[in-house]
Amino acid sequence: MQQYFHSVKLDENKCKGCTNCIKRCPTEAIRVRDGRALIIEERCIDCGECIRICPNQAKLAITDSLERLKNYKYTIALPAPSLYAQFEPKTNPEEILGALLTLGFNDIYEVAVGAEAVSMALNNYLQQDHPKPLISSACPAVVRLMQVRFPGLLKHIVSIETPMEISARLAREKAIQQYGLKDEEIGVFFITPCPAKVTAIKQPFGEKSYVNGAISMSTIYGELLHRLNSPDTRPVESLSGACGVGWGKAGGENHAIWCNSHLAVDGIHSVINVLEEIERGRLNDIDYLEAQACTGGCIGGPLVPQNLFVARVRMEKLVKKLSSQKTKPLQLPKDPDYFRLTKPILPRPTLKLSEDIDQAISMLEEVERITEDLPGLDCGSCGSPSCRALAEDIVRGHAETAFCIFKLRERLQLLAQEMVNLSLKQPPAMGRAREVEIKEGDTR
Amino acid sequence: MQFEFNIEGMNFTRAGEAAAKIKKALQLVGMEVETVRKALIVAYEAELNIVIHAYHGKLTAEVNSDRVEIKAEDKGPGIPDINLAMKEGYSTAPPNIREMGFGAGMGLPNIERCSDKLEITSEVNQGTQLLATIYNRTSGEK
Numbered sequence: 001m002q003q004y005f006h007s008v009k010l011d012e013n014k015c016k017g018c019t020n021c022i023k024r025c026p027t028e029a030i031r032v033r034d035g036r037a038l039i040i041e042e043r044c045i046d047c048g049e050c051i052r053i054c055p056n057q058a059k060l061a062i063t064d065s066l067e068r069l070k071n072y073k074y075t076i077a078l079p080a081p082s083l084y085a086q087f088e089p090k091t092n093p094e095e096i097l098g099a100l101l102t103l104g105f106n107d108i109y110e111v112a113v114g115a116e117a118v119s120m121a122l123n124n125y126l127q128q129d130h131p132k133p134l135i136s137s138a139c140p141a142v143v144r145l146m147q148v149r150f151p152g153l154l155k156h157i158v159s160i161e162t163p164m165e166i167s168a169r170l171a172r173e174k175a176i177q178q179y180g181l182k183d184e185e186i187g188v189f190f191i192t193p194c195p196a197k198v199t200a201i202k203q204p205f206g207e208k209s210y211v212n213g214a215i216s217m218s219t220i221y222g223e224l225l226h227r228l229n230s231p232d233t234r235p236v237e238s239l240s241g242a243c244g245v246g247w248g249k250a251g252g253e254n255h256a257i258w259c260n261s262h263l264a265v266d267g268i269h270s271v272i273n274v275l276e277e278i279e280r281g282r283l284n285d286i287d288y289l290e291a292q293a294c295t296g297g298c299i300g301g302p303l304v305p306q307n308l309f310v311a312r313v314r315m316e317k318l319v320k321k322l323s324s325q326k327t328k329p330l331q332l333p334k335d336p337d338y339f340r341l342t343k344p345i346l347p348r349p350t351l352k353l354s355e356d357i358d359q360a361i362s363m364l365e366e367v368e369r370i371t372e373d374l375p376g377l378d379c380g381s382c383g384s385p386s387c388r389a390l391a392e393d394i395v396r397g398h399a400e401t402a403f404c405i406f407k408l409r410e411r412l413q414l415l416a417q418e419m420v421n422l423s424l425k426q427p428p429a430m431g432r433a434r435e436v437e438i439k440e441g442d443t444r
Numbered sequence: 445m446q447f448e449f450n451i452e453g454m455n456f457t458r459a460g461e462a463a464a465k466i467k468k469a470l471q472l473v474g475m476e477v478e479t480v481r482k483a484l485i486v487a488y489e490a491e492l493n494i495v496i497h498a499y500h501g502k503l504t505a506e507v508n509s510d511r512v513e514i515k516a517e518d519k520g521p522g523i524p525d526i527n528l529a530m531k532e533g534y535s536t537a538p539p540n541i542r543e544m545g546f547g548a549g550m551g552l553p554n555i556e557r558c559s560d561k562l563e564i565t566s567e568v569n570q571g572t573q574l575l576a577t578i579y580n581r582t583s584g585e586k
Contacts, residue, residue, distance in 0.1 A: 152481035279481070280463065280488040281554055352474030357509040357580075360473045364507070365445045367472070392472070 005202040007195035014058035019380040021050035032383035045144035046199040048302030061195035064213035072187030077105040081112040081248030082298040085311040094235035099227035112244030114167025117332040119256035121339035133286040141196035141293035151347030168210035193301030207342040221305040242323035250297035259287040267295040451494040463488035479580040482558040483512045489551040490516035516574045523566040
């Protein structure tokens with residue numbers, strides 16, 4: 001398998017090997033070995049669940065620093081809609097954009113605008129004939145989850161670029177047109193709520209990404225708050241409408257598109273439940289499924305500074321305010337091809353036990369046999385997420401039965417018994433006691 | 445290799461568990477995406493049929509490198525007219541089951557659509573046996 005970039009990484013010095021993350025990972029991609037978490041690279045979907053759960057802050061997301069802006073002649077910030085919900089209601093988007101601009105960007109392009117364009121493209125796409133339900137392509141963690149665990153459903157994903165990519169492309173084209181810049185002179189930076197977007201930039205689902213880097217929302221938050229209060233910060237016109245901004249929270253995407261019936265599901269484990277349902281051939285009465293890995297949608301991302309529920313109220317207020325305002329005229333592309341994903345999304349079969357199917361079957365038999373023999377407590381002490389996963393790891397040659405503390409105890413007990421038995425055996429020179437025993441036996 | 449699951453009638457909370465385990469096994473074996481998809485639907489529908497219609501039953505999946513065979517045997521009311529039961533939308537499920545979103549009369553047609561070979565035998569007031577075969581065909585793209 002090709003070398004794969006991951007945004008989610010481990011800080012080995014902070015990791016205590018506590019097994020919290022292995023239990024939470026939706027693709028069973030983490031093991032604890034030598035007292036430290038180990039991420040199985042090809043299974044990781046960069047959803048960030050482990051970042052959220054880790055009590056020691058040992059999981060982190062690799063994002064870009066503002067230093068990277070220096071590598072480009074002209075830089076553009078792409079704020080995700082979820083950014084607006086991180087500030088108090090009295091702070092309007094214009095001020096937030098103004099503060100963002102003072103961090104060193106030459107321009108701003110709101111992802112909410114791209115989301116509006118994508119909403120229109122989706123309405124168009126939904127009118128054609130497709131397998132039902134169609135599944136949103138917006139959350140990269142969900143798309144990668146499907147590549148690993150639900151390859152049979154990949155044909156349900158809409159073949160449309162994400163609002164982030166469309167915004168980046170529009171922003172680039174605008175800069176080239178306005179200032180006659182060369183493509184490589186422009187640096188486009190996404191202000192990201194999650195690590196999955198970072199991975200989507202380094203390893204795009206389409207031919208290439210129009211984004212050059214991603215800056216974590218939480219790392220620049222303090223600076224933004226500071227700049228908001230600075231007298232040098234001037235507001236920048238915001239073009240976002242209610243429909244685009246709404247994409248920042250769960251259900252917002254569905255709100256922005258028209259179809260007979262849609263379903264919105266958020267939180268990776270709930271997403272898995274719904275995808276399982278679709279896989280069994282159900283839910284074909286639904287036209288469109290919006291699925292987001294984070295509870296609450298992007299405002300619940302692992303890299304956002306604000307509490308999800310607080311952010312949700314703020315988001316709802318902002319959307320309400322924007323929908324009562326007159327919409328600003330936007331120049332957006334209408335051509336369906338502009339939005340198309342340029343490559344099909346292919347499966348990433350990382351679960352198979354062996355490349356040889358007959359060998360895999362006999363390995364599976366072995367997995368079943370070992371699972372049966374394990375205690376079934378799924379305690380995680382062995383470093384695998386469940387007894388079943390340990391059995392798989394043993395068969396793959398990555399673990400041994402003695403990793404199970406219960407199996408180890410059983411063996412110790414046997415060994416102790418053996419030692420007791422041995423200790424009872426007397427040397428011939430001390431055979432008298434034994435004679436007495438035998439005599440006693442005879443008189444019975 | 446073979447998997448076997450006991451299925452209880454009317455136990456909707458556990459319905460789908462057997463099918464989910466079969467799917468996981470097929471993925472571990474490295475079956476083709478389409479084979480896994482079809483086998484999962486067949487297993488799930490067969491499992492649900494037992495839950496909805498029978499008193500109890502057994503679901504078996506026999507996994508070979510070239511095919512998956514799914515067998516469902518139940519003790520139950522049986523099917524008086526198999527041809528009629530195979531019709532899309534025909535269902536004998538009572539209203540309370542339909543209200544739960546099940547029993548829309550798509551179970552057997554779905555099983556038929558997803559299997560390469562299908563045998564159903566049934567005896568009224570005794571039970572039903574179903575044997576579906578899904579061949580593991582290499583997909584065209586590879």
